[in-house]
Amino acid sequence: MKNSLKIVAIASGIFFFTYLIVNATGIFQLYKSPTVANEPNLELNKAFYASNLKSPKVGDFVCYERNRELYS
Numbered sequence: 260m261k262n263s264l265k266i267v268a269i270a271s272g273i274f275f276f277t278y279l280i281v282n283a284t285g286i287f288q289l290y291k292s293p294t295v296a297n298e299p300n301l302e303l304n305k306a307f308y309a310s311n312l313k314s315p316k317v318g319d320f321v322c323y324e325r326n327r328e329l330y331s
Contacts, residue, residue: 285311290322 281287287308292301300320301307309322 288322 287310289306290309291306292303295303297320315321
């Protein structure tokens, strides 16, 4: 019983640390398509992941978030 609890604690710690690193660096980010402007490639209100590991090339889909402080 103690071994399984220790394994679960270590695994959840590794998962949490990995989540913090990925979230802080922005390696993978979750976006949502709020409009139909990207159809038929991205449907309305569909979630998708994007990565910043590669530089965009001509024809690539680029994701960005609007700075809400400027529009408030």
